[in-house]
Amino acid sequence: MIDQETALTVAMTLTVVGLVCACIRLIIGPSRADRVVSLDLITVLLVAIAAQLSLLYEVAAYLDLGLAIALIGFLATVAFARYIETAPHGKTPEEEPTQLTSTLQSVKAPDDQSVSETP
């Protein structure tokens, strides 16, 4: 039987694997609903991280942190769900540019204009 510290290390590693997967899904999208779902999973997994921290440092106060994250995460999810339902969406989610591409376009835009404006 493996001892408790090893089990805690394994559990934290597995939880972080789940968090990293959720972060990748948060970045690649593709729709707004996907991003809200991954944010929901991130807040839920942070409660698990808080519980594992309270085992690691043997401080029960970390559970309060978990309780607060659970409460706030639910409200955030509800607010985001209302947002993606009521937000104006002229474009389909596939055509919606991600933050990075839109930033790149805004960076590139002045160059294109200066090139086109010079006769």
Place this chain on the structure above:
Amino acid sequence: MSESLITILLIAGGAFAAIAGIGLLRFPDVLMRMHASTKAGTLGVGLSVVSVAIFFKDDLVTTKVVLIVSFLLLTAPVAAHLIGRAAYRTKTPLWEPTVVDDQRDQSEKP
């Protein structure tokens, strides 16, 4: 006895958390991703938090653990329902091989 129980609960909780993340990453559809994250994620967190209650053997800690678990179990379906409804109403594309969509069939009837 309690140490081995904590060990089992911790590893099971971590495994379910990892499964939830991998499912969120690998499934092809918003609704399927929600299925992975909501159920496996909630179970993983619940197991991890229960192991804390067994570790401390304290009334206050146990109360907090019961609060966290009951709150997660109460709010996860509500949040999932709201996200799923929003995703469907904004016409988020379903998986290509999907054959049955009762809501769409009903709304298309004359």
